[in-house]
Amino acid sequence: MDNRALRARADELLGELERMRGGMGALQQRLQAITATATSDDGLITAVVGPRGQLVRLDIDPRVYRRPDSRQLAQSITSTIQAAAAEAMAQVSAACRPFLAESDVQAHLAFDLQGMTHRLDAELGLLAEDKEKR
Template sequence: MEPYGSGDAAELQAYADELRAGFLRMQQEIPALHERARTLQVTEKSPDGLISATVGARGDLVRLDIDPRVYRRPDSRQLADTITATVQSAAAKARERVVEIFAPLIPGEQMKAHLEGDLQAVLDQMTARLPGER
């Protein structure tokens, strides 16, 4: 890595100013976005409409409704698979909604990486934005 020259100092100052402005904006807007995300619930129905799963923002199961008609076909393995798939679908949609909620402040790919717990991807994305690292 080459030492920063005078042009690089101006670039670094511009980047620092951008970071500061972004931080101040986040400080003002994040509480409301966080509240929206915290109270988010997504409901998904199974393809046959017999299972309904509601999850929270983290994909945690909040409510599960099973139509009594499932007993017409007593296949516990199929029922379990349908419940699992429906909950997973609802959780995926909840993650998408959280990304949408924070999109005004946090780039979508960065938020997705954060939600997936992919710290390396988050750090790589942040590093790519540093001056001189492109």
């Protein structure tokens, strides 16, 4: 990579950083406001989760007591919460898309520490290779 290309890439990265900084306040507010709701297939369980997939509200229709099966009820609650959490993560990903690469967002949401640094490592690797060529 010649100096001109290196400078262009540095300018591109600085522009990306400035764009991210400029929208971070609004993004943070948008992320904090995210909620997702899911209802079980039978309509008896409704779960509302926040932006991290944390349970905010759980509604259980009293009709569940007509079929007293604790294992089935637990499975229904679990799968309903998981569905709501998946929707919340999709909303978080969509909100972050203008600011971060999709792979970076997915790595963060999956707590993939190696994936979170993958793009930066690749950029630094390219810079190191260019430096060695000089």
